[in-house]
Amino acid sequence: MTPSNQFDNKLFEQLHAVIQEKKDLQNPVIEILRIAQEIFGYLPIEVQEYIAKEMNIPASKIYGIVTFYNFFSMKPRGKYIVNVCTGTACFVKGAPKLIQMLSEHLGIEIGGTTPDNRFTMTAVRCVGACSLAPVFVIGEEAFGRVDTKDKLVAILERFK
Ligand code: FES
Structure with missing residues (x-):
């Protein structure tokens, strides 16, 4: 072929x-x-x-x-995958607000990739860090209780 x-x-x-x-x-x-x-x-x-x-x-x-399988993607993905936990604990503790902040800052929705191919945002189930809810994971690193845009931007800036 x-x-x-x-x-x-x-x-x-x-x-x-x-x-x-x-x-x-x-x-x-x-x-x-x-x-x-x-x-x-x-x-x-x-x-x-x-x-x-x-x-x-x-x-x-x-x-x-x-x-x-969520793990597989049919669309090009960014260099970094921002996995936002939408499990119950995270949802109750503010995952929707976290997703909104990410959407506003990155200009993408869940499943989207930034135009510079730097970030793709996905929703995942509980990642086992409920005590830090709401949580998102980039690579091996989990970030919890990110409740302001300043904290969020400071984290994302680390991923160039
Ligand atoms: S529900 Fe989000 S880490 Fe458990």
């Missing part, structure tokens, strides 16, 4: 090697999709179709998996 020119063919060569390495594992699809997302940054249809063809499974099955 010859993929379109949107991506460097080297990326597809990398993906091909990953598929060859992983395809005989038990239930390899999620692992292959995870690595494909690392390679391409997201999982556009052409990448899904490539995986489907190489693994000889219906593209609809791949699409079903990609759309089922």
Whole structure:
């Protein structure tokens, strides 16, 4: 299969090697999709179709998996993912206000990516830091009780 020119063919060569390495594992699809997302940054249809063809499974099955798991994205994502917890504790303690502040500052809604591709904002379930509610996570770091725009901006400024 010859993929379109949107991506460097080297990326597809990398993906091909990953598929060859992983395809005989038990239930390899999620692992292959995870690595494909690392390679391409997201999982556009052409990448899904490539995986489907190489693994000889219906593209609809791949699409079903990609759309089922929050972790996978079909849209380009920013350098940093701002995961806002919308679990019960965070919701009660101000997640909606936090989301509003983030939206105003970044100019995006949940699921959106800033025009400079720096941040993508997503909503996640409880991240296990309820005592700090409301919480958002960037990378491995959780930020809690961010209740003013100044605090929020100071945190975001750390992620260049
Ligand atoms: S509900 Fe947000 S960390 Fe638990």
